[in-house]
Amino acid sequence: MAAPRSFSAAEVRDRCARGECLVRCRRRLYDLSAFVRLHPGGERLLRSRAGTDVSAALDGPPHRHSANARRWLEQYYVGELRDEQSCPKAEKPLDAAAPRLDPRCKPVDVGTDLVDWRKPLLWQVGYLGEKYDEWVHQPVDRPIRLFHSDFIEALSKTAWYVVFLVWTPVVFYLSWLSYTALAQGDTRLFSSFTAEYSIPVHKHCFPFIFLLGMFLWSLLEYLIHRFVFHMKPPASNYYLITLHFLLHGQHHKSPFDSSRLVFPPVPASLVMAFFYGVLRLLLPEVLGLSVFVGGLCGYVVYDMMHYYLHYGSPKEGTYLYGLKAYHVKHHFEHQKSGFGITTRFWDHPFRTLIPEETFEKED
Template identity: 40%
Template sequence: MVVQGYTVDLNKPLVFQVGHLGEGYEEWVHQPIVSKEGPRFFESDFWEFLTLNHWWAIPVIWLPVVVWAFSRSIIMGLTTPHVLLMAGLGIIFWTLVEYSLHRFLFHIKTKSYWGNTIHYLLHGCHHKHPMDSLRLVFPPAATAILLFPFWNLIKLFSTPLTTPALFGGGLLGYVMYDVTHYYVHHCHPTSQIPKNLKKYHLNHHFRVQDKGFGITSSLWDRVFGTLPPKMGKKSR
């Protein structure tokens, strides 16, 4: 594939190629290749392995941490109803984080070599190969690193008793997000709510990439005015 004079060889590792696309990267990455076979990222088998993740690893790894976080608040004296309230607030907080990351980081405009390369690793690869099932959920090692600033952020506006419960709720929201994201790409819902969610998200991939940033909910798209236009209407 040739973009602005540079040829992208889809049969070779892509990560260190996409940076050369310059300003043409934005156009290239939003021309999806709908195939269940994902591309190779790196020449190194070790680095390639680190980019591959099964969806079920997310709940297996992180749900025990969620339970631990809730139990910490209970042990310190928080009542069960209060923990449930904090968990709900944590989930809502996560949906705002999810929306913000997707809109302002994952869809940032890049044109430099390293800007394109990093964006491709973060999110561009998902738009280019949206059906790549092994690169759809976030790598657990990267999540573990990001949990430290997430914990410290929650500490800024919570008490020692409520911090673990809020953190657990936020982490539970993340698990719901990643599992839902996999579901809307690779499953075939029969009931109306998941069918609408799948339609909403695939509309973001294949029709209006600069709208519809919510994955688990369209709440913040409604709040911040980024709802996609109705089917049949074009975005301005």
């Protein structure tokens, strides 16, 4: 193995001045230039620490970084600081008598990778067995290839705007169809049970039915994320492990793979057809369609928001800023809680809310 590259303080200072984002943990240097836009705390916070020792910041406040976050940091390791001086922004010069490595800055063992990244991963992960659950929840910053076939591989990837372009016209069309059908005045609730006590459904009820559909989608979003996407496949079952990785494990392994953050339209349409069929069995046709279109709109909002929570930079203190930090905690530390994406609402009654961090005040 080649020896790590050595950097002088002047070289680090010059690279910081050119807009690069190098930080250090005692003498270990990391180039976070490619990560600043994705940082959960915002790009401005990370750039303000360019050239500084971030060892104290790793333990917080404002946030105590998890073992996965420290492992993630190691991916950007570029070398060692050569002399005893630091960049001008550093809090204080290094003490010559200090140990070379602070306990908070010891290299995190990233381990020997259990798969061959040069080959499609989908057919490999099932062989990980008992090691799969730990492996899949140790995120990496690299793209994932699932299939051997270039054609099938292309179908498994989706740009975020495809979801918006495909489903938004469908939402508008079905909304118009539902509203005009209700405007005819012949839709009644409970008419299949009793004509005498059935309730007429006026066209002005459509917005409320639409919102009901969005509300029901938020519950469905939570349930699917928690009980389907986060099922723990038996270690002895190759096929269930493979299915889990295809559905959601790939996203946890590579959370910033931009081509795999939204659901491809073809499989999405099959899932939607199933839920539409269920609504048709439970409700009159027009009511079922009205609830369905609200749920479809909720799904579009969900996919767009999910992409934004990974790649957006919301303003500090806003709802989306808190939601982004919440979702990143789910990925890096709390994989068994924090299942809400568009809202934390359902995490409250189901008791899966990610706990708030507390820090003791120093004397």
